[in-house]
Amino acid sequence: MATSVLGSITLGYRPLWNAARSIAAVQLFIDGQADASIDSERLIGSLQDQSKPDAPPLLLSVKSPALLRDLLDHAPARSAAPYWIEVRSEWMGSHAMPQRVQSAHKRGLRLVWRAESDQAPVPELAPCFFTRLLRLSPQAALAALQAAARARAGTPTGVSPVQPGMLYEGIASRLLMEHCLDQQHATALLGWPDEDILHALQRQATAPDHRAMVQLVQAVDDDLPVEKIEALLGMEPILTFRFLAYANSAAVGLRNDVESLRHGLMLLGTSHLKRWLVDQLPQASRDPNLRPVKAAMVLRARLMENLMDSGAEHQLAREIYLCGLFSQIDVLMGEPLGSALHRVPLSSRIYNATVRNTGPYAPLLHIASALEVDNGAAIRALGHEHGMELGDINRALLRTLTG
Incomplete structure (x- = not known):
């Protein structure tokens, strides 16, 4: 019964990457129906049902103040599945949110402040948040890049706006990523600067790790x-x-x-x-910055495998896994996807899904790709189009992230 709540919400995900270029946690988007409340205890129960002891924490990122209030008021503090709750700064001025935050903190919930880098919680609320998820303003990003450039040149870096022990999002360059994780010792980055890192390959194939x-x-x-x-x-x-x-x-x-x-x-x-x-x-490649790019491909492959009918045979599961794994292989191979896939005798079902956008695997690829983006409406539309229930999609995602 605990998983019944999964049929009334839409989930999506985005990994957080640490200095080891490994997954430190996963942001889990939670989108409800028309600002309706959710059964928080059943939601956390669903996470617990799917989770294994070594699973990364889930950062619960809800799409409305109503959903956040429900989590703060009712989510159980102790669960076998580790989770954090994101609190957006722009929602703090309504519905007694500060009092809810304080009560949730006293119950033992792990709360994360999400805001621009120059927006701190008021002093009486600051102890309620064990860390902060921050976005650098254009001016702060420029100052951080200048500090990173000075560090690379071996000169004193001066003061950087990047704070140790924090989480950061919207980091789009390799230089700024390395400044955050390696120089300033940020805890993790939400998202990864794939495009800038891959651009350095100059359309050449990368070697295996x-x-x-x-x-x-x-x-x-x-x-x-x-x-x-x-x-x-x-x-x-x-x-x-x-x-x-x-x-x-x-x-x-x-x-x-x-x-x-x-x-x-x-x-x-x-x-x-x-x-x-x-x-x-x-x-072999010794560039650790490529590991999150490849790990994200593995996540998509596992997700496609979990979206498949559980009764399918193992050989079919392996084929669907390869479909997800190779759906973006062109960015690592430095050549168009179609020509790359023609170099190995893969099933035509894999080629049709990844290149022609057709065939029996295409719906699984569409949904797996949509779950990587914060767009609940698109996921619901795809589920309806391909005859997949939201509950089944959400359970497949949770098995992928916490299994």
Whole structure:
């Protein structure tokens, strides 16, 4: 019964990335129906039903003051699923919101202040927020970039508007991202400057991640089950693509096309995989800033897999996973998506969904992509168009984020 609330709301998500370029938390957009209240206890129960102990915290970001009031008044403070509640500065002037914030803090809720970087909570409310999610104004962003440039040049940085221990959003440049996380020790960034980081590649293909390859070699040395090795391999999009291209190359000489990682691993064997990985290690990428870009692709792939009918066979699940993983492979390959996908013998269903926007996987790709953006209306419209219930979509998202 706890999950019934998921049929009356629309969810979406956006990761927060820390200095290790790993997911520190996930912003979960929550959009209700016509400013109606929600059953907060059942909502938190739904999060708890889906969550595992090592899941990242969820930053609950509601779309209306009414939903926020309901969470502040009724959300249980103790839950197996760690969560934070975002409080927007512009909502503090109505409906006794300051008193609600204080009461929620006393109950033990973890609250996050969200505002422009020059907007602080009043002194009596400041202790209620364990951290702040801030957006730099244009002037503050310029000052931060100047401080970052001075740090890069080895000169004194002076005062930066970026504060240690805070969360920041709207960071669109690599230089400013590195200033926030590496120089000023911000806790995490909401969103990632993908475009600026990928622009530096100058339309050239990036190499697989060195750390991921070392982990795979170690997995083979440790004689892990092929399922574990397949899962590790599938978490690096470029390496996955290269492995499929290699397994189907003339150098290997297999008689039949290899369309999945499992098939390739079973035919080649893990010892062959290790030799192939070791040969590539000298050219591997050591740029940690590409890891969030690739991790976001993995999230989309997992989400598509979870959106699929749970009764589908494993082979079909792997195919849908590859569809999500390769749906943006062009930005890493430095070539159009269609020409890149033609280099490996993938199922026509994958090509049709990612390039032609047609076929049975296209609806899953449409919905998975929409969930990455704060647009509840679009998600509801897509669910209606493709005959998918909101509750099923939301449960698939929560399994992806907290499973």
